Amino acid sequence: MSLISLNSALKTLFDAHIEGISQEEELTPAAIEHALDEGSMVLLGNPAHKNVRPIVVGQPSRVKVNANIGTSPFQNHPECESAKLRVALAAGADTVMDLSIAGDLDAVRRGMLEDCPAPLGTVPLYGVAQHYIDRGDDPADMDPERLFAEVEKQAEQGVDFMTLHCGITRRGAEWAARGGRAMGIVSRGGSILARWMLKNDRENPLLTDFDRLLGIARRHNVTLSLGDGLRPGAGCDAGDPAQWEEVITLGTLARRALKEGVQCMIEGPGHVPMNEVEAQIRGIKKATFNAPLYVLGPLTTDCAPGYDHIAGAVGGALAVRAGVDFLCYLTPAEHLTLPDAADVKAGVMASRAAAQIGETSLGRPRALRREAAMNxxxxxxxxxxxxxxALDPELLDARRxxxxxxxxxxxxxxxxxxxxxREL
Ligand code: SF4
Incomplete structure (x- = not known):
């Protein structure tokens, strides 16, 4: 059975938008449908997200770029996040993730869904953890029912893709937290779930009750972005057993989801030295059956705070060359503070440059046409x-x-x- 026949929300979206997407991507509708069936491409869009412009992510479509925005406890200004959303879209971000962890998260999310025609992603665990942390309680006391309820609520609100750390196991958490890593666990979601598992001596509820997530995701065509809770947070931690244990679990979950008519992406590293980027990307793609791979950077040095968008773009370009489908930006604020609007623009442009560099090296016709036009x-x-x-015509005008x-x-x-x- 084809994926579309299993997922009626996806079929609605596909029928309504495939013509435009097909033209935009220079791919036939049949090629896109085939890639969706194979699980090597996803069509991001929740029909409940009014005015969403769905996009495809995955080979052989254009590499996409995501911008993370959202409030933090030290800088909780929803109006600034709205402004950053506009900047990210104007700079050419294909998707935006609302990673807010302070204030009225429902109101912030609803506002972003209204203002964002691009697919919007979230991390539902943040909303649940906020309930505990804001009261001074331990998120390790989290009731898993709250997490499933949050996922369902956000799916009904129209969130298009959700990071869910389904692949972090008790064993993996143990290895990463106590196994001699330089940086332990650096994913917010991964660290909360690891704490929950280690304190309660129980397995990850997102893993044990994965089928519940599939039911919610299928009803709303929410794409599961299977989170890398154990991604390396230092170059020297890249490729350790904890990371690969999670990757292998994510691959098996992606296959299970596909059989149930649910689309999945895989989230990837993280901090990876330049000489290991290609092996990491090829290995993850293989272990996850070519599901679309969505990477954070990868960041190729740990020593450039203030310039992490550049260190990330180096990794991003190499990653695209090795087969990555989706780049999550890093901004100059990474590891330092919450990005401001200028950081958001710098981050999106750095990732777009990385995508252009990588796609040019792959001989992708659209990228080559742009290079030729500039020359x-x-x-x-x-x-x-x-x-x-130019990737940034506004900057060209300003400098000239x-x-x-x-x-x-x-x-x-x-x-x-x-x-x-010329004058000769
Ligand atoms: S002035 Fe120099 S940099 Fe500018 S267009 Fe001419 S050769 Fe190129």
């Missing part, structure tokens, strides 16, 4: 053409503004090498 425009000193090919009446740019002025040869 032709530069050769002709055609600034409109350069603007059209003081000398925009000149044919050449201010880098060389009348020493312009392009003009020098």
């Amino acid at each position: 032709t425009a530069r050769k002709n000193l055609d600034w409109d053409g350069m603007r059209a090919a 503004e003081p000398h925009k009446c000149e044919e050449e740019c201010a880098m060389c002025g009348n020493f312009c090498a392009v003009k020098m040869l």
Whole structure:
């Protein structure tokens, strides 16, 4: 049975949007349907998210970029998050995740769903943990029923994809927390679930009751973004047994979900040294049966706070070349503070550049056309053409503004090498 025949919410979305998506991706509807059936592509969109513009993620569609925004206990200003949402979309983010952990999370989420035509993702565990942490209680005392209720509520609200750390097991948590890692567990969701399992000596409820999640996800076509709760948080922790144990579990869960008509992505690292990125990506793709892989960076050095968007873009470009489908941005604020609007823009542009670099190296026609268009425009000193090919035309305009009446740019002025040869 095809995936679409098992998932009526997905069928509604597919029928309504496949023509536009197919044109945008330069793929036939049949090729997209085949990739969805194989589980190597997902169609992000919850029919309850009014005015959502669904997108596909996965080979061989264009690599997508996600921007994380959301309140934090030290910086809880919903209006700033709304502004950051607009900046992320204007900069070209394909999706946005609301990672809010402070204030009225329902109100923030509802506002973002209204304002965000791109698919919106969340981490439902945050809403549940907030209930305990804000009262000074231990999230390890969490009632798992609250978690399933939160997932259902957010699915009804229209959330398009959800990070759910279903693959972290008691054994994996034990290994990561007590097994000699430099950084232990750095995922917020992963650390909460690990604490819950270790304190209660019980298995992860998202794993033991995975079928309940599947029922909710199928009804609303919520794509499960199977979270990497044990992702390495230091380059030297990459590829340890705890990470791979979780990856293998995620692969088996993705297969189970597909059989039940539920779409899944796999979340990936994290901090990975440059020489290990390719092996990590190929290994994860293989262990998860080519499910769309969504990576955070990967961050190729731990020593560049303030420049993590650059260190992440290096890893992102390598990861795209190795087969990654979806890049989650890192901003200059990573590891330091909550990003502001300028950080959001810098992060989205760095990830978009990484995607362009990776796709160019793969010979993807759209990426090559953009490179060729820029080269032709530069050769002709055609600034409109350069603007059209630029990833950030707004920045091009701003930097050129003081000398925009000149044919050449201010880098060389009348020493312009392009003009020098052209006039011969
Ligand atoms: S002035 Fe220099 S940098 Fe600018 S277009 Fe001419 S050669 Fe290129």
